[in-house]
Amino acid sequence: QSALTQPASVSGSPGQSITISCTGTSSDVGIYKFVSWYQQHPGKAPKLMIYEITKRPSGVSSRFSGSKSGNTASLTISGLQAEDEAEYYCCSYAGSSTPYVFGSGTKVTVL
């Protein structure tokens, strides 16, 4: 199972919106509604930001939103803030034998 493809880096100025893509295949992202997104600050554990493509856990800012089209899922951060600077990983369910595949990660830089 290959890693999902994410851009290595995305940047934006404070207040702007950015979108991170996550491209998989018809065996993972394309077939399941179980795409999640994780934020990881340096030296810290990942934090769940989005699950089941569009849902936000309690406590996660509404500035974070998710979507999916075909084999590509996306995470949008609106009203970019300095605290959003981190690494972001997507993850998709990929079936009952090897259930999870992560994306390659995207470094978000706030200019």
Added chain:
Amino acid sequence: EVQLVESGGGLLQPGGSLRLSCAASGFTFNYYSMNWVRQAPGKGLEWLSYISSDSSSILYADSVKGRFTISRDNAKNSLYLQINSLRDEDTAVYYCARQGLWFGEPKYYFDYWGQGTLVTVSS
């Protein structure tokens, strides 16, 4: 408050073995499926293994199948990962991660993570 605390990492030689532990608190451990995920230095996340709430279902990534063994002790609120025949490429931070649950149905995401334990394999 949900807490997951990993332990057992350290500096080990190739070919050696170790057992990682994850102590859970702040939730009813025996309701939840659990997972191990690792992150090599400067690299991305890699899912390793899954265990259902009652240990009846266990899954491994192909990259670790045969060398890694996941287990849990619900009486001790603990999750374990036995790693044998250590290789240089096993050097990573190892995280335990709780799988989501919604009205008794496991969900396919990780809602809580531990802080990780570093395993360094080097001669």
